[in-house]
Amino acid sequence: MKWHKLLLMIAALAFIVGTFAEEIEIPDDIDDEDLDEDEEILRLLEENRIMEDLNRENQKAREEASKYKQQHGETAASDTGFIYDPCTKIHCQAGRICQVNDNSAECVCVPECPEEYDPRRKVCTNRNETWASDCEVHQQRCFCDTKDSRCRNPKNSHIHIDYYGQCKEIPRCNEEEMLDFPRRMREWLFHVMKELAERQELDRKLADKISHVESELNKKWARAAVWKFCDLDATHDQSVSRHELFPIRAPLLSLEHCIAPFLESCDLDRDHRITLKEWGKCLELEDGDLEGRCEGIIVKSSSKNNEV
Structure with missing residues (x-):
């Protein structure tokens, strides 16, 4: 499928699901041999919705923190001994954690994943690559989605867990x-x-x-x-x-x-x-x-x- 047809299909789907906050960007490095075209279209739309949800969650956390600050003032925590945590009002996507900064909160990439030694924790991705844990896959995807320097390969923004366990040849179902x-x-x-x-x-x-x-x-x-x-x-x-x-x-x-x-x-x-x-x-x-x-x-x- 040519790229101009792909763009037309994305535009049509975008019209159906509603106006997005940001335009969907088509990566230049998509490997057509590795990614099914229909799946790629759906993945792009899904990622855009995830980013919209993430922005909405972050905005909600900021509003909650601001509301608490207006109601209780700067000294509330020291006077009452209670420290308000806006992260209690936010749920971050896989590979992200909530981080508080000056009574505001936002979802950021998980800085570190636990070191795994159990081979049963390994996962195989859609690119037939074995990773030590699901945390590392989600973390790496977050790094690439946010253009973090820790992104090992831009194509990793497309990875997802295919199945649990080390990658192996899956027999064909007869x-x-x-x-x-x-x-x-x-x-x-x-x-x-x-x-x-x-x-x-x-x-x-x-x-x-x-x-x-x-x-x-x-x-x-x-x-x-x-x-x-x-x-x-x-x-x-x-x-x-x-x-x-x-x-x-x-x-x-x-x-x-x-x-x-x-x-x-x-x-x-x-x-x-x-x-x-x-x-x-x-x-x-x-x-x-x-x-x-x-x-x-x-x-x-x-x-x-x-x-x-």
Whole structure:
């Protein structure tokens, strides 16, 4: 695809999602052989939204600090012994931490990552490079995004974690394995959901329903499918983006080579989002077996800790 067509596509997408605070800049060093063009367009739009969120978070922190200063004055901290921390009002993206300066706050790149010796902490990026930890990947991307001198390579602004573990050759999922994968995935999801219930890490209402459906294959599979879909839908918009699939894809790819093509196949209309209907069809479940509500589908522990 030529660059002028790429620019036209970005302009069209920008019009749909709204006016951005800053123009999207197309890096000159994008490697077309390494980056899928559609993925690159979406990544650029996603990065622009992240920067907008970051600027909005920083502005909110500054306003909170200014409001406190106006209400309590400069001597409030020394008089009361209470030191106001504007960072309590801000959440920074991965690879960034909140830093306070004169009662203001902003998200800056993590200055140092813990030194890791455990090989299980290693991660493989989309450029097939092994890094010591996810912290180092996010930190390096932040350095490159902010034009910090510690950026090792400008192309590192595009890196993301592909899967956990050292980089290795991932076998190709053959046709027979792919045909059997939905069944294995259904059983696996139910097994994990049941284990969470036994550890009392699943919402009680959902846990109580498990024993009632365990003998009914379609119902138990449907229950697990809806649970995982709702768990992945972090934005609660009734769809799961490729970014939201990370908690289920990254921990498994080095162990289960069919997970990536399976998840790719679930996006039936190729809009880079998976609906509950698409998810159910991908798992070979009947529409009538799926419940479209996510109320009560709450896992106390995070998706990362569940590693499914």
